Amino acid sequence: MNKRIETIKKRSxxxxxxxxxVFGDKWSLLIIRDMMFYNKSTYGDFLKxxxxxxxxxxASRLQSLEEHKLIEKLEHPESKAKxxxxxxxxxxxxxxxxxxxxxxxxxxxxxxxxxxxxIKEAKSGKDEFIKTTARQLKKQIKT
Amino acid sequence: MNKRIETIKKRSxxxxxxxxxVFGDKWSLLIIRDMMFYNKSTYGDFLKxxxxxxxxxxASRLQSLEEHKLIEKLEHPESKAKxxxxxxxxxxxxxxxxxxxxxxxxxxxxxxxxxxxxIKEAKSGKDEFIKTTARQLKKQIKT
DNA sequence: TAAATTTGCTTGCATTATGCAAGTACAAAG
DNA sequence: CTTTGTACTTGCATAATGCAAGCAAATTTA
Numbered sequence: 001m002n003k004r005i006e007t008i009k010k011r012s013x014x015x016x017x018x019x020x021x022v023f024g025d026k027w028s029l030l031i032i033r034d035m036m037f038y039n040k041s042t043y044g045d046f047l048k049x050x051x052x053x054x055x056x057x058x059a060s061r062l063q064s065l066e067e068h069k070l071i072e073k074l075e076h077p078e079s080k081a082k083x084x085x086x087x088x089x090x091x092x093x094x095x096x097x098x099x100x101x102x103x104x105x106x107x108x109x110x111x112x113x114x115x116x117x118x119i120k121e122a123k124s125g126k127d128e129f130i131k132t133t134a135r136q137l138k139k140q141i142k143t
Numbered sequence: 144m145n146k147r148i149e150t151i152k153k154r155s156x157x158x159x160x161x162x163x164x165v166f167g168d169k170w171s172l173l174i175i176r177d178m179m180f181y182n183k184s185t186y187g188d189f190l191k192x193x194x195x196x197x198x199x200x201x202a203s204r205l206q207s208l209e210e211h212k213l214i215e216k217l218e219h220p221e222s223k224a225k226x227x228x229x230x231x232x233x234x235x236x237x238x239x240x241x242x243x244x245x246x247x248x249x250x251x252x253x254x255x256x257x258x259x260x261x262i263k264e265a266k267s268g269k270d271e272f273i274k275t276t277a278r279q280l281k282k283q284i285k286t
Numbered sequence: 287t288a289a290a291t292t293t294g295c296t297t298g299c300a301t302t303a304t305g306c307a308a309g310t311a312c313a314a315a316g
Numbered sequence: 317c318t319t320t321g322t323a324c325t326t327g328c329a330t331a332a333t334g335c336a337a338g339c340a341a342a343t344t345t346a
Contacts, residue, residue, distance in 0.1 A: 011194040013255050015248030015262070016176050016241065026167060026304080033159050043323050051154040054305050059324060081313040081322050093247055098159065100240040105158030108233060112156050119158070169333075186294050197334050202295060224293050224342040 008067065022068045023094070027053055027061045029101075032070065032094060035087050036137060037118075042082055070094075092137045095130055151210065165211045166237070170196055170204045172244075175213065175237060178230050179280060180261075185225055213237075235280045238273055 011017050023029055034040040034049055046058055053061075062085065065071045070091040076082035099122050105111065106119045122129040154160050166172055177183040177192055189201055196204070205228065208214045213234040219225035242265050248254065249262045265272040 013253075014173075014176070014193065015245050015252060015254050015258060016172055017194055018252045019244045019248045020169065020172060024167065024169060024172070026163065029159055029163060029167070030157075033157070044321085047323095050157065051160055052305095054307095055324070056306090056326080057304060060303090079314070079322085083323065090251060093250060097240060097243040097247060100243050101162045102158050104236055104240060105162045107236060109158060109161045110156075111158050115158060187292085190294095195334095197336095198295070199297080199335090200333060203333090222293085222343070226294065 023070070025061070027051075027057060028065060028070075029094075029098070031058075031061060031065065032087070032091055033098065035071070035085065035091075036095065036098065036133075041084050041086065042076065043085075065091075086140060087137060089138070089141065092134055092141075095134055095137075099126065099130055166213070168204070170194075170200060171208060171213075172237075172241070174201075174204060174208065175230070175234055176241065178214070178228065178234075179238065179241065179276075184227050184229065185219065186228075187225075208234075229283060230280060232281070232284065235277055235284075238277055238280075242269065242273055 008021070010021055023032070030049065030051060030053070031046055034046055038045075040046055040049075043058065043062070046053065046062075047055065062071065062073075066073055068090075069088055072086050072088055074084045074086055076084040102115075102119045103123055103126075106116065106123070111119065151164070153164055166175070173192065173194060173196070174189055177189055181188075183189055183192075186201065186205070189196065189205075190198065205214065205216075209216055211233075212231055215229045215231055217227045217229055219227040245258075245262045246266055246269075249259065249266070254262065
C-alpha cells in the first residue's frame with residue numbers, strides 16, 4: 001500500500017538541466033498554462049484541454065507538480081468530491097518563461113487570433129504584462 | 144533504404160503546445176545550451192556533456208532539431224570525418240527563453256558559482272545581455 | 287601503405303514514459 | 317436508494333529513452 005515516492009533526480013547541476021527535470025516534459029507546462037491563463041483548477045478542467053491528456057498521465061503529472069511544489073492540492077469550496085489545484089509562487093515565477101515562449105512562438109508559428117491578441121499585448125509592454133498577470137495570480141494564493 | 148521522415152505533428156494550435164512539440168523534450172534545449180554557451184559544435188562535443196546523452200538519442204535529437212530548423216549540418220572546416228552543427232536564427236531566438244529559465248533556476252536551485260556569475264550578469268542587464276550574446280552567436284552564421 | 291584510432295553514427299535489446307479503455311470509490315443529486 | 321459527477325487507478329499497447337556493441341569512412345600512426 002506504499003505509494004512510490006518518485007525520487008527527484010537531477011541529471012546535473014546545470015540550471016537548464018535542473019529546470020527541465022522539473023517541467024521539461026510533454027505536459028507539465030500545459031497544465032501550468034491552463035491554470036495561469038484559463039482559470040482551470042480541477043482534474044476535470046485539465047482533462048478538457050485541447051491537447052487531450054490521458055487520465056493516468058494527468059494524475060501522474062499533477063503528482064509530480066505537487067512534489068516539485070509548483071501546485072498545491074486543496075479542498076474545493078463547492079464540493080468534497082472535487083479537488084482544487086492551485087499554483088504556488090514558484091509556478092507563478094515561471095510566467096516570464098511562458099511569456100517568452102509565446103513571443104518565440106508568435107514569430108515562428110501561425111497563432112489563433114485570440115491568443116495572438118494577448119501576445120501582442122505582452123510584447124508591447126512585457127514587464128508590465130508580467131507584473132499585472134502575476135499580481136492577478138497571486139491574489140488566489142492570499143493564504 | 145528510405146529514411147522515415149518523422150512527421151511533425153502538432154497537438155494543438157496553442158503557442159506553448161506548438162513550442163513544446165519542437166523543443167519540449169529531455170534533451171533538445173541542452174544541445175542548444177551547449178551550442179550557445181559552451182561553443183560545442185560536433186557530435187563528439189555533445190556526447191561529452193555532463194548529463195550523458197546516449198549516442199542514439201543524440202543522433203535522433205540532432206535530426207529532429209535539423210528538421211525543425213533549429214540547427215544546420217555543415218561540413219567541418221578541419222576534417223571531412225567531422226560534422227559541424229550550427230545554430231540557426233530560429234534557435235538564437237530561443238535565447239530569451241533560456242535566459243528566463245536561468246533566472247528562475249537561480250531562484251529555486253543551488254547553482255554552481257561560475258554559472259551563477261553569468262546569471263547575475265544576465266539579471267542585472269537582461270536586455271543588454273541577450274542582445275550582446277545574440278550578436279556573438281549571429282557572427283557564426285554570416286552565411 | 288597497412289594497421290590503429292577517431293568520428294559519427296546505426297542496431298538490438300532493456301527500461302521507462304506515455305496513450306487508451308475500462309473500472310473503482312466516494313460525494314452529491316434526484 | 318439509484319444515478320450521475322469527480323477523481324482517480326489498473327491493465328495492457330505503443331512510443332521514447334537508455335545501454336552496449338558494432339560499423340563505415342576519414343584520419344593518424346607505425
